[in-house]
Structure formats: structure tokens, C-alpha cells
Amino acid sequence: MTTASNLLAFLGLVVTLLIVWRQSWPARLRLFVVQSLLLAALASTIGVLAHRRGLLLVAAVFVVVKGWVIPLVLARIASGAPVRRVAPGRSSGIVLLGAGGLVVAAYIIMLPVTSAVELPTEGAIPLAFAMALIGLGLCVTGRDALGHILGFLVFENGIFGLAILATYGLPGIVEAGVFLDVLVIVLIMEAVVVEVRREHDSIDVDRLRELRG
Amino acid sequence: MLGALLAIPLMGAVLLWRASGRVATTLHALTAALTLVAAIAVSVEVNRGDALVALDGFLRADALSAWMIGLIGIVGALAASEAPRYLAHTTPARFYPLFHLFVFTMLLAVSTDDVGLMWVAVEGTTLASVFLVNFERTRASLEASYKYLLICSVGIAIAFLGTVLVYFAGIQQFGDEAHALRWTTLLRLAPGLAPRVIELAFVFLVVGYGTKAGLAPMHTWLPDAHSEAPAPVSALMSGVLLSVGVYAILRFKPAVDVAAGPGFARSILLALGLLSVAVAAAFLWTSPNYKRMLAYSSVEHIGLVCLGLGFGGPLGTAGALLHIANHALAKSIVFLLSGRIRVAYGSAEIAAVGGLMRRMPRTGAGFLAAMLALVGLPPFGLFVSEVMIFAAGFTQGFPGVAGAALALLVVAFAGLLRGAHAILYGTPPHEPAAEIPGWRPALPVAAALLLLLLTGLAWPPGLTDALDRVVAIVVR
Numbered sequence: 001m002t003t004a005s006n007l008l009a010f011l012g013l014v015v016t017l018l019i020v021w022r023q024s025w026p027a028r029l030r031l032f033v034v035q036s037l038l039l040a041a042l043a044s045t046i047g048v049l050a051h052r053r054g055l056l057l058v059a060a061v062f063v064v065v066k067g068w069v070i071p072l073v074l075a076r077i078a079s080g081a082p083v084r085r086v087a088p089g090r091s092s093g094i095v096l097l098g099a100g101g102l103v104v105a106a107y108i109i110m111l112p113v114t115s116a117v118e119l120p121t122e123g124a125i126p127l128a129f130a131m132a133l134i135g136l137g138l139c140v141t142g143r144d145a146l147g148h149i150l151g152f153l154v155f156e157n158g159i160f161g162l163a164i165l166a167t168y169g170l171p172g173i174v175e176a177g178v179f180l181d182v183l184v185i186v187l188i189m190e191a192v193v194v195e196v197r198r199e200h201d202s203i204d205v206d207r208l209r210e211l212r213g
Numbered sequence: 214m215l216g217a218l219l220a221i222p223l224m225g226a227v228l229l230w231r232a233s234g235r236v237a238t239t240l241h242a243l244t245a246a247l248t249l250v251a252a253i254a255v256s257v258e259v260n261r262g263d264a265l266v267a268l269d270g271f272l273r274a275d276a277l278s279a280w281m282i283g284l285i286g287i288v289g290a291l292a293a294s295e296a297p298r299y300l301a302h303t304t305p306a307r308f309y310p311l312f313h314l315f316v317f318t319m320l321l322a323v324s325t326d327d328v329g330l331m332w333v334a335v336e337g338t339t340l341a342s343v344f345l346v347n348f349e350r351t352r353a354s355l356e357a358s359y360k361y362l363l364i365c366s367v368g369i370a371i372a373f374l375g376t377v378l379v380y381f382a383g384i385q386q387f388g389d390e391a392h393a394l395r396w397t398t399l400l401r402l403a404p405g406l407a408p409r410v411i412e413l414a415f416v417f418l419v420v421g422y423g424t425k426a427g428l429a430p431m432h433t434w435l436p437d438a439h440s441e442a443p444a445p446v447s448a449l450m451s452g453v454l455l456s457v458g459v460y461a462i463l464r465f466k467p468a469v470d471v472a473a474g475p476g477f478a479r480s481i482l483l484a485l486g487l488l489s490v491a492v493a494a495a496f497l498w499t500s501p502n503y504k505r506m507l508a509y510s511s512v513e514h515i516g517l518v519c520l521g522l523g524f525g526g527p528l529g530t531a532g533a534l535l536h537i538a539n540h541a542l543a544k545s546i547v548f549l550l551s552g553r554i555r556v557a558y559g560s561a562e563i564a565a566v567g568g569l570m571r572r573m574p575r576t577g578a579g580f581l582a583a584m585l586a587l588v589g590l591p592p593f594g595l596f597v598s599e600v601m602i603f604a605a606g607f608t609q610g611f612p613g614v615a616g617a618a619l620a621l622l623v624v625a626f627a628g629l630l631r632g633a634h635a636i637l638y639g640t641p642p643h644e645p646a647a648e649i650p651g652w653r654p655a656l657p658v659a660a661a662l663l664l665l666l667l668t669g670l671a672w673p674p675g676l677t678d679a680l681d682r683v684v685a686i687v688v689r
Contacts, residue, residue, distance in 0.1 A: 116385060159373060167384060170329065177330065177332075177333030188343055188362060192358060192362060193359075195350070196355060199352050
């Protein structure tokens with residue numbers, strides 16, 4: 001189980017770094033789908049090896065929600081957006097370096113957790129947390145609404161991975177609530193973004209500067 | 214009873230989804246009134262006997278829940294009474310159902326024993342209210358709702374991380390106890406939980422739920438959302454939504470105090486509380502918009518509540534809880550009145566409003582009284598709760614923090630009074646519309662002011678007892 005969980009979490013982190021590196025939207029969206037599928041695979045692996053039937057169901061719902069429905073909505077949001085050029089002065093090398101720093105930070109922050117237990121999956125916990133941190137970074141530094149949403153979803157994926165690795169699955173009602181929440185957030189986001197685009201002809205966050213002080 | 218309390222606003226929201234015209238207004242009034250009755254009934258029942266439990270322990274209301282339930286019922290009714298007046302100037306599409314859904318999510322958050330479900334409900338408050346913030350569909354309100362949704366969703370996801378870690382600590386120590394996400398179980402297991410993990414979890418929980426509570430530096434969504442939302446929604450958000458965020462932190466605090474020692478949660482709460490008061494004191498001087506000014510005043514008061522909880526002990530905790538209630542009453546009516554002022558003057562800029570005392574004497578008098586309450590002057594309740602909080606600070610051995618907060622409070626006091634003075638006196642650039650006639654508009658204002666006088670001058674029977682019961686839950 002250690003090998004499998006470490007490998008899948010590591011691949012998930014690599015995909016996350018690729019999301020940071022790639023600047024074109026369709027590529028990022030495809031990578032997000034890959035990341036979601038990897039996490040679903042992680043959940044089902046742990047479900048089989050640790051004899052948690054419930055996790056298989058969670059993995060199935062995860063594939064449907066994060067691997068299919070949400071990417072569809074994201075593609076719909078993006079279909080009306082003008083393709084955004086990479087802003088000058090923002091080399092992806094420096095951003096990647098920052099992401100690398102976040103991986104180190106993830107290991108340090110998760111020390112209390114990894115040193116508290118003897119779990120076969122413990123080695124992968126900081127990797128999942130690094131995914132979450134990088135997603136948070138993407139969300140905070142995102143320059144348009146799509147960047148924000150994608151960053152948020154990567155963040156959410158990382159937390160999901162961490163929850164699976166550390167607890168082998170949360171109580172069902174909470175899992176269900178989380179899925180529902182993420183889905184509703186993305187749908188509301190779509191509604192808000194549609195209005196933002198109607199008002200501003202753009203989804204650049206730079207245009208949102210009415211409220212100050 | 215607990216089931217009925219949650220079913221009423223939920224049913225109301227469902228029925229209101231298709232209703233319109235007079236039917237909608239009547240149904241709205243009925244739902245709000247029944248919610249208030251049920252909330253008070255639950256509060257009284259809990260304070261007479263033991264905690265109420267329903268659905269196999271899934272729903273549970275102890276004295277702390279009851280305090281919040283009563284408050285949500287009262288502030289919800291105050292805000293609901295203003296909604297038809299507000300909607301007279303606009304089209305009511307979906308306002309009523311979302312309003313009651315918003316109330317339902319807040320009630321659910323404070324009346325469940327499952328910290329996972331509490332998390333879902335707190336997230337639900339954002340989802341239910343985001344369209345209410347953007348109700349006027351202007352550029353500014355759109356921007357406010359976007360920031361609100363994004364920042365609070367990220368914040369609440371961080372709180373989820375904290376919840377996961379708490380659950381992790383629980384099952385590590387005690388195996389798969391089926392109800393490990395239950396608050397009652399958590400408290401029972403607390404002495405054996407790994408302290409370092411719990412500390413880490415608490416940091417995530419405070420940052421996450423603190424975003425929802427409007428604590429600096431996670432408060433940035435708050436002034437936008439509060440100033441752009443319709444007045445009844447601002448009243449609900451400022452009055453009780455922020456306190457629901459504080460409540461969520463408060464639920465975890467006793468477990469953290471037991472598992473990691475009392476110093477840890479205390480230092481975090483004191484630091485964030487002091488920072489919030491400082492940020493608010495600065496921005497109270499610079500806000501050109503009176504609804505933004507009121508929003509920063511909320512940041513200040515939530516900061517004070519956090520200081521009270523940080524100082525701790527029975528006095529600090531009771532002071533903080535009482536302050537939550539006092540602030541909810543005062544701030545909700547100020548927001549309701551500011552909505553009327555905005556309609557009459559056609560602007561939310563302080564510069565565009567003036568001479569309120571002469572132009573709209575009854576609105577002006579209510580506004581003045583509520584503002585005096587809000588800055589913490591006697592005879593209103595906020596004076597008493599602030600005295601309790603600072604007395605706790607000085608007696609529990611934090612004279613430095615308490616002194617600094619007191620100095621900042623003076624700065625905030627002056628900033629708020631300066632804004633209030635500009636609104637109440639002077640000459641406006643444009644003459645406002647006439648005041649709404651009749652005695653009905655004065656009713657919610659008078660009711661809230663009366664309650665504030667009660668908490669300030671003569672505590673009604675049962676208040677001391679109710680606070681003691683809450684303190685017994687929070688202080689370990």
C-alpha cells in the first residue's frame with residue numbers, strides 16, 4: 001500500500017506542477033482532469049487494500065463530479081472567454097520555483113501529522129498537502145476568474161487526497177456534503193462569471209476594482 | 214422542537230420559491246414569525262433543562278447553541294420585518310426564499326453535534342447568501358459577491374482541512390469510533406489527542422472559520438459584501454453570520470484547551486482579535502461610505518469578542534458571548550436604518566447624506582441611539598459587555614493586550630462618531646425624500662433598543678443563568 005499510495009500521490013503532485021507550468025487553458029483543464037482521476041485511483045487503491053468498501057463509492061462519485069461534470073462546466077465558462085496571453089514579466093520558471101518552495105513548506109507543516117503516526121500511507125500525506133498549497137497559491141495569484149476557480153479546485157483536490165491518506169475516508173454524510181458544496185460553488189461561480197463577462201466584456205480580475213477602502 | 218425549528222425556515226423557503234405578490238409577503242411574515250417563536254421556545258427549553266437531542270444525536274442544542282439560536286431568531290425577525298419595505302423599491306425575485314434558506318443554514322450550523330455537518334452548513338450560508346449580496350445587480354454588488362464567494366469558499370476549505378486533522382487525531386488515538394466527528398465525542402476524547410496535530414488543526418480552523426467571522430487579515434470580503442448587500446441581508450450578515458463563524462471556532466476551543474493546554478488557542482485569539490480591532494480603527498476613519506464604515510465597525514466588534522474569548526475565564530467568556538448578542542442587536546438595526554437612509558437620500562456616501570436629525574427626525578433618533586450603543590456608551594448593553602471583556606483582560610494577567618485594545622477602541626470610537634456626526638447634522642447636498650409615515654417602521658428599532666437597554670441596565674431573569682451555562686460548556 002505504501003508504494004501504491006506514494007506513487008499515486010507523487011504523480012498527482014507532478015501533474016499539479018505541470019498545471020502551474022502550462023499557461024494554456026485547455027492544457028490546464030486536461031491536467032486537472034488527470035489529477036482528479038489520479039486521486040480517484042488513490043481512493044480506490046486505499047479502499048481495496050484497507051478493505052474500505054465506502055471509499056470505492058467515494059472514488060466513483062469523485063470521478064463523476066471532479067473528472068466529468070466540473071470540467072464540463074469549466075469548459076463552458078471558458079468557451080466565452082477571450083484567450084488570455086501570458087502576462088509579460090511572469091516567467092513560469094519563477095512560479096515553478098515558488099511551487100517547489102511550497103512543497104518544502106508542506107513537508108515542514110505536516111511534520112506534526114507524519115510524526116504522530118505509523119501509517120502505511122504517511123509518506124504521501126505531505127505530497128497531498130503540497131498539492132493543496134500549490135492550488136491555494138494558484139487561486140491567490142490567479143489573474144482571471146478561471147485561474148481562481150481552477151486554483152480553488154486543485155486546492156480542494158489536495159485536501160481530498162490528504163483526507164483519504166490520513167483517515168481512510170470521512171463519514172459518508174460529510175463526504176456527500178463536500179461533493180455537493182464543490183458542485184454548487186462551481187455552478188454559482190459560473191453564474192457570477194457570466195454576469196461579470198456581461199458587465200465587463202472580460203473575466204480579468206483587474207477589471208474588478210470598484211470597491212476600495 | 215429542534216426539528217421544527219429547522220423545518221420552518223426550510224419549508225418557508227421551498228413554498229416561497231413559487232409564491233409572488235401578497236401571498237409571498239404573507240408567507241414570508243409567517244415564516245419569520247414562526248421561526249422566531251420556535252427559536253425562543255428552543256432557547257427557553259434548553260435553559261430549563263438539558264440539551265435537546267434529535268435524529269439520533271445528529272442534531273443537538275446545548276446552552277451555547279441555544280444562545281445562538283435565540284439570537285438568530287431575533288435578528289432574523291428584525292431583518293425580515295424590513296424586507297417588504299426594502300422590496301417595495303425593487304423586484305422581489307427570489308429574495309424571500311433565499312433569505313429563509315440563509316436563516317436555515319445558520320440555524321443548522323449552530324444546532325448540529327456533527328462538526329462535519331456544521332462545516333457543510335457554514336459553507337451553505339455562503340452559497341445561500343451570495344445571490345442576496347448581488348441582489349441589486351450593479352457592477353459593485355457583482356464584484357462584492359464574487360469576492361465573497363471566492364474568499365469564503367477558500368476560507369471554508371481551509372476549515373475543512375482543520376476538521377479533517379481533528380478527525381485524524383481522533384481515529385489515530387481511539388480507532389474507528391463511529392461518531393468521532395461528533396463534538397460530544399471529541400470533547401470526551403480530547404485529553405488523549407495528539408497535541409501537535411490538534412494545534413495544527415486549530416490554526417487551520419481559526420483561519421478558515423475566522424474568514425467567515427470577518428477576523429483581520431481574512432476580513433477583506435466583508436466591507437464589500439456588507440456594503441453592497443440589501444439592508445436586511447447586511448443586518449443578518451453583520452448581526453449573526455459573523456457570530457456563526459465565531460461559534461464554530463468556539464466549538465473547537467474547549468477540546469483544543471484540553472488537548473494542547475490553554476495557552477495555544479488563547480495566544481492566537483488574542484493576536485487576531487487585537488489585529489482586527491487595529492485594522493477596523495484605521496479604516497473607520499477613512500471609509501467614505503457609511504455602510505462600509507458600519508462593516509468595519511463589525512470587524513472591530515468581532516475583534517473584541519475574540520479578545521474576550523482569548524482572555525478567557527468565566528468573565529471574559531461571558532462578556533464575549535454577551536457582546537455577540539449586544540452587537541447583533543445594535544448593528545442589525547443600524548443596518549436597517551442605513552437602508553432607509555440610502556433610499557431617502559439615494560446614496561450610501563457619507564458626503565451625500567447630512568442633516569438626518571432634522572430631515573428625518575424619527576430615523577435620525579433611532580440611528581443616533583443605535584450608534585451611541587454601538588460605540589459602547591451606557592446605558593446600552595455594549596457598555597456592559599465591553600467592561601466585562603476588559604475587566605477579564607486586566608484581571609487574567611493581560612494588561613498589555615487589554616491596554617492596547619482599549620487605546621485602539623478610543624480611536625475607533627472617535628472615527629465612528631465622526632461619521633455619525635456627519636450623517637446626523639449638517640446640510641445635505643440634496644434634499645432627501647420624505648420619511649416613511651406611521652409607527653410600524655419604528656417598531657423593530659424600538660424593540661432592539663429596548664433589549665439593549667435591558668442588557669445594559671437590568672438583566673432579565675434567566676440571563677445570568679443562561680450565560681453561566683454557556684460558560685460551563687466553553688471554559689474547561
